[in-house]
Amino acid sequence: MSSVNLKQLAQALDLSVSTVSRALNDSYEISAATKEKVQLLATQLGYQPNPYASSLRRQQSRTIGVIIPEVANNFFSLAINGIEEVARQNGYHVLIYLTHETFAQEQTIVQHLANGRVDGILISVSGETQDAAHFAKLRELNLPTVFFDRVCEEVATAKITTDDYDSGYRATRHLLDMGCRRIMHLTLAHHLSIGQKRMRGYLDALRDADLPFDDTLLIRGGPNAAQNTAHVRQLLEQDAHIDGIFASVESLAIAGYRACHQAGRRIPNDVKIIGFSNLEMADxxxxxLTTIRQPAYAIGKEAATLLFRALLKNQPILASQSLELKSELVVRASTGG
Amino acid sequence: MSSVNLKQLAQALDLSVSTVSRALNDSYEISAATKEKVQLLATQLGYQPNPYASSLRRQQSRTIGVIIPEVANNFFSLAINGIEEVARQNGYHVLIYLTHETFAQEQTIVQHLANGRVDGILISVSGETQDAAHFAKLRELNLPTVFFDRVCEEVATAKITTDDYDSGYRATRHLLDMGCRRIMHLTLAHHLSIGQKRMRGYLDALRDADLPFDDTLLIRGGPNAAQNTAHVRQLLEQDAHIDGIFASVESLAIAGYRACHQAGRRIPNDVKIIGFSNLEMADxxxxxLTTIRQPAYAIGKEAATLLFRALLKNQPILASQSLELKSELVVRASTGG
DNA sequence: TTTATTCACGGAAACGATTCCGCAACGGGG
DNA sequence: CCCCGTTGCGGAATCGTTTCCGTGAATAAA
Structure with missing residues (x-):
């Protein structure tokens, strides 16, 4: 669509197309004088290489794909921020795809990216994902992939995560320290390693405090906020002894707040709440809200940096390059006195 | 990069490349039997057309570009949600670019999209943008563009906005009705029409209440949250009579909250606050927080729908197709009693 | 039977950039 | 003076699809 192409430049300069191309790419075979002439006219006419012709010939698109469950979410939007920054610095473009937490969409998206459209992929898997078969094709095609936050353990590639087990343990431990004895655990991605790690942290903290684990205190949330709230409320009303809520994602912490309001339980007097969250106004x-704050921006940045290191140096991505960043426990009034 | 291409399919089937291509595109010139054979083998081998070859030949990329100031923002992330949904339904891909509220970045991004990489553009301009010259090229290239929320009036194309003047008026009027007499106005995009419209609503509401406009009550915020807060706090401490704050964006409403806390002013007893916001947990x-809630998701959806109507039917986008959606005033305690 | 038309497909030219190969001209060394 | 290497550039193939044009055969129309 760009009005001017190489052929037109070549004609105007009375040079061949190949010479013009080389001049613009600063090839050593072209004299300084010619280079200057070519580059001058190119900028004058506002020449921009056709990205598709270039990608077709070079077999690379200077584009990466980012697959995430949701964008209207503080964690993921901060991560995108980090990703976009690194991409722009490297002259790459960013294609965004949303799975809306569904496995089917994740499959189709991954499939559609296995055709050379992108040079690499950053992905945080959907809450439904249990099978990693759809990622096999990426491996097959040698398409560099980095998982972040919600990873697939089975896939042998680099993963950027946070200390989820530890965070789960510390969150639960904090509630216990504040006097809670019957702690609800709200989880979203319970199949995923991230959910299981946080859960194991929860379980181990209970065990270390010599408290039994009660299966009924576990709520597996879904994408529907109203339903989650109703679910939590119901449990609160059934069980008057519940005195703590540990939410493994922000939206479920909010559900906890609403449910407490509806059920007439005061926070933190009756029920203390802690949740994973990147809400800047949690205070x-x-x-x-007492939160476990993940370094969302840094996660995006690290994941992208890792990917670009592989892309630019044309090296494979190794699982050994995985990184685990630390989350931060920020104590506030929702778990206070 | 996809392992199998048309030529390989053709050889395997003992057909010509053109026939295979036509069979896959369901051309009327190909017999049903051949079509079936071709499509069977294509799915068996997992054939996927090379998007860049296709784009090069067809002169269209099935990709749109979305340019926004920030993604870590409830309004924009909800809008992207709407955009992505419509794009996916139409089989299009979405490239995301962030300006970080700077004019320079907006210029470079727009320039880089004027080379056929995208078939259309959705944009919400940066807070710094005062000049519309960089959009001229898009018009020149006939690159369909739709502005949403933060629009550029000078550019003759469709724009999806909300009733900003009215919202500004109603917000201010609400504060007046609740007894405020000295209302601070916090604005971010004061050069943009959106900022001016909201401001005019503010001014007219004051005038209709026979209140004078005091220039010192106007604070032009920036991207730095801490600075904004400090600015508001300073003004609060200087002027003990301030009893209302009207924030034209969410982040500034938050700055208002923080400033009030720091300055020891109670909300709503001493100072009442209203702000534009898409925070789902404003309550x-x-x-x-009393909010003016913009239909962010709908805005994204409408903007994308308009763009695709033009793309699919190959029609120009007219300024007359512009749409103004209604914002909603949600009264809560921050302007109460 | 002859001609016209449709059907089903093949060949080859695009799209625009990159790059492999080749080739003049020129200069320096023997 | 001749040979050879370097410098600077042109021609053409190439990436994988789409599509224009052509063509043989089968069918229909006359």
């Missing part, structure tokens, strides 16, 4: 909630 | 803040 302005009523009451301020 | 969980302390106190719950």
């Amino acid at each position: 302005l909630l009523d009451p301020p | 969980l803040l302390d106190p719950p």
Whole structure:
């Protein structure tokens, strides 16, 4: 669509197409004088190489794909921020795909990216994903892939995660320290390693406090916020002894707040709440929410950096390059006195 | 990069490349029997057309570009959600670019998209943008463009906005009705029409209440949240009579909250606050924030729908197709009693 | 039977950039 | 003076699809 192409430049300069191309790519075979002439006219006419012709010939697109469950989510939007920054610095473009937490969409998206459209993929898998078969094709095609936050353990590639087991343990431990004895655990991605790690942290903290694990205290949430709230409320009303809620994602912490309001349980007097969250205004909630804050921006940045290191140096991505960043426990009033 | 291409398919089937291509595109010139054979083998071998070869030949990329100031923002991430949904339904891909509210980045991005990489553009301009010259090229190239929310009036194309003047008026009027007499106005995009419209609503509401406009009550915020807060706090401490804050974007409403806390002004007793916001948990803040809620998801969806109508039918986008959606005033405790 | 038309397909030219190969001209060394 | 290497550039193939044009055979129309 760009009005001017190589052939037109070549004609105007009375040079061949190949010479013009080489001049623009700063090839050593072209004299300084010619280079200057070519580049001058190119900028004058506003020449921009056709990206598709270039990609076709070079067999690379200077584009990466980012697959995430949701974008209207503080964690993922911060991560995208980090990703986009690194991509732009390297002159790459970013294609965004949303799975809406469904496995089917994740499959189709991954499939559609296995045709050379992107040079690499960053992915945080959907809550439904249990099978990693759809990632096999990427491996087969040698398409560099980095998982972040919600990873697939089975796939042998690099993964950027946070200390999920530890965070789960510390969150639960904090509730216990504040006096909780019957702690609800709200989880979304319970099939995923991330969910299981946080859960194991929860379980181990209970065990270390010599508290039994009660299966009924476990709520597996879904994408529907109203339903999650109703679910939590129901449990709160059934079980008057519940005095703590550990939410493994932000939206479920919110569900916890709403459910407590509806069930007439005061936070933190009756029920203390802690949740994973990247909400910058967690301190302005009523009451301020105690959070485990993941370094979302850094996660995106690290994942992208790892990917580009592989892309630019044309090296494979190794599982050994995986990184685990630390989350931060920020104590506020929702778990206070 | 996809392992199998048309030529290989053709050889395997003992057909010509053109026949295979036509069979896969369901051309009327190909017999049903051949079509079936071709499609069977194609799916068996997992054939996927090379998107770049296809784009090069067809002169269209089945990709749209979305340019926004920030993604870590409830409004924009909801809008992207709407955009992505419509794009996926139409089989299009979405390239995301962030300007980080800077004019320079907006220029470079727009320039880089004027080479056929995308078939259309959805844009919400940066807070710094005052000049529309960089959009001229898009018009020149006939690259369909739709503005949403933060629009450029000078550019003759369709724009999806909300009733900004009205919202500004209603927000201010609400504060007046609740007894405010000295209302601070926090704005971000004061050069943009969106900022000016909201401001005019503010001014007209003051005028209709026979209140004078005081220039010192106007704060032009920037991208730095801490600085904005400090700015608001300073003004609050200087002027003890301020009893209302009207924030034209969510982040500035938050700055208002923080500033009030720091300056020891109670909300809503001393100062009442209203702000544009798409925060789903505005009701969980302390106190719950009275908001003007924009239909962010719908805006994204409408903008994308308009763009695709033009793309698919190959029609130009007319300014007359512009749409103005209604925002909603949600009264909560931050402007109460 | 002859001609016209449709059907089903093949060949080859695009799309625009990159790159392999080849080739003049020129300069320096023997 | 001749040979050879270097410098600077042109021609053409190539990436994988799409599509224009052509063509043989079968069928229909006359």
